[in-house]
Amino acid sequence: MRIAVLSGKGGTGKTTIATNLAANKKNSILIDTDVEEPNSHIFMKPNIEENIAVKVNYPVVDTDKCTLCGKCGTFCRYNAILPAKNNVLVFEEICHDCGGCELVCPTGAISYKQREIGKIHCGKTKYDINMKYGDLNVGEVSGVRIIEKLKDMTKNEEVVFIDSPPGTSCATVAAIEDIDFAVIVTEPTPFGVSDMKMVVEMLRRMNIKFGVVINKAGLGDDEIYDYCKSENIDILEEIPFDEKIAKLYASGDLLSYEIESYKEKIMTILSKIA
Ligand code: SF4
Ligand code: SF4
CATH class of the missing domain: 3.40.50.300 (P-loop containing nucleotide triphosphate hydrolases)
Known part of the structure; x- marks a missing residue:
C-alpha cells in the first residue's frame, strides 16, 4: 500500500x-x-548506509552531421536546444531528458551524455x-x-x-x-x-x-x-x-x-x- x-x-x-x-x-x-x-x-x-547519484541525459550535437535544419529546436517545448546560425546551442540545465530531439533529428547528429542532478540517501x-x-x-x-x-x-x-x-x-x-x-x-x-x-x-x-x-x-x-x-x-x-x-x-x-x-x-x- x-x-x-x-x-x-x-x-x-x-x-x-x-x-x-x-x-x-x-x-x-x-x-x-x-x-x-x-x-x-x-x-x-x-543512519545513512548508501548514497546513490541520480543522473539525467542531455543532448550533445555532432557538428559534422548537423545540417542546422532546426527540427530539434522546433520540437523542444522547453527551449533547451536551439539551432542558431552556425551551431546548435544546448542548455543542459533546462533539458527535461525526454529524448525527443534525437528522434526528430534527420541526420542522427544527436547523442546523449549524462550529468548528476542530485542524490538519494538511504538508511535505517x-x-x-x-x-x-x-x-x-x-x-x-x-x-x-x-x-x-x-x-x-x-x-x-x-x-x-x-x-x-x-x-x-x-x-x-x-x-x-x-x-x-x-x-x-x-x-x-x-x-x-x-x-x-x-x-x-x-x-x-x-x-x-x-x-x-x-x-x-x-x-x-x-x-x-x-x-x-x-x-x-x-x-x-x-x-x-x-x-x-x-x-x-x-x-x-x-x-x-x-x-x-x-x-x-x-x-x-x-x-x-x-
Ligand atoms: S531531450 Fe527533450 S527536453 Fe531535452 S533538449 Fe531534447 S527535446 Fe528538449
Ligand atoms: S535536428 Fe539534427 S540536424 Fe537538425 S538542427 Fe537539430 S541537431 Fe542539427
Missing part, C-alpha cells in the same frame, strides 16, 4: 504527519519526495524503519527524475509512506501517481482552505481516495469544516494548535513518541486509512 501525505502549501505540518505515521507502522518505509527541501530525515534520524531510522530521501542539487529545475527513482526503488515494499512536495506541481503529481490513498494536511486558515481546494481538485481528477488531517486546529475559523462538509470529505483527525508540538518540532522529536495523546491520534489516522 502506498500512502502519500500532501498539502496545498508548505508549513502546514505535512512532514510531522508523514514521519509520525511511518514511525508508528511496523515494516513500513518512508520516502521523502520533497526533493527541493527534504526534511523528514531531521526527525527520523537515519532510530524508529526501526527504513527511509530514503531525495536531495536535488542547487540550481536544478526539476526533481521529477529523483522522485521517479525513489518510487521505483520502493515499488516492492509492502507499506510506503510518501512525504510529498507541497502544492500541485509536476513534482507532486509524480510523487502521488499510483498511490492507494492520500492524506491532505491542512490548517483552518483562509490560506489553508484555498490551497487545499487545489489539492482536492487534483486528487479527484487523478481518481485518488483521500482524507484530511486538520493541523493547528483551533487556530483559525470554521471555513475548513464547512468546506469538508459541503464536499463530503472525511476528516481523519485533528491536531490542536499546541505550543508543545512547536517545541518538539524545533528539537527534531516526534510528537507521537513524546506525548501519549498524540500517539493515539496518529494511531487513529492509521486505522482510518486501513
Whole structure:
C-alpha cells in the first residue's frame, strides 16, 4: 500500500504527519519526495548506509552531421536546444531528458551524455524503519527524475509512506501517481482552505481516495469544516494548535513518541486509512 501525505502549501505540518505515521507502522518505509527541501530525515534520524547519484541525459550535437535544419529546436517545448546560425546551442540545465530531439533529428547528429542532478540517501531510522530521501542539487529545475527513482526503488515494499512536495506541481503529481490513498494536511486558515481546494481538485481528477488531517486546529475559523462538509470529505483527525508540538518540532522529536495523546491520534489516522 502506498500512502502519500500532501498539502496545498508548505508549513502546514505535512512532514510531522508523514514521519509520525511511518514511525508508528511496523515494516513500513518512508520516502521523502520533497526533493527541493527534504526534511523528514531531521526527525527520523537515519543512519545513512548508501548514497546513490541520480543522473539525467542531455543532448550533445555532432557538428559534422548537423545540417542546422532546426527540427530539434522546433520540437523542444522547453527551449533547451536551439539551432542558431552556425551551431546548435544546448542548455543542459533546462533539458527535461525526454529524448525527443534525437528522434526528430534527420541526420542522427544527436547523442546523449549524462550529468548528476542530485542524490538519494538511504538508511535505517532510530524508529526501526527504513527511509530514503531525495536531495536535488542547487540550481536544478526539476526533481521529477529523483522522485521517479525513489518510487521505483520502493515499488516492492509492502507499506510506503510518501512525504510529498507541497502544492500541485509536476513534482507532486509524480510523487502521488499510483498511490492507494492520500492524506491532505491542512490548517483552518483562509490560506489553508484555498490551497487545499487545489489539492482536492487534483486528487479527484487523478481518481485518488483521500482524507484530511486538520493541523493547528483551533487556530483559525470554521471555513475548513464547512468546506469538508459541503464536499463530503472525511476528516481523519485533528491536531490542536499546541505550543508543545512547536517545541518538539524545533528539537527534531516526534510528537507521537513524546506525548501519549498524540500517539493515539496518529494511531487513529492509521486505522482510518486501513
Ligand atoms: S531531450 Fe527533450 S527536453 Fe531535452 S533538449 Fe531534447 S527535446 Fe528538449
Ligand atoms: S535536428 Fe539534427 S540536424 Fe537538425 S538542427 Fe537539430 S541537431 Fe542539427
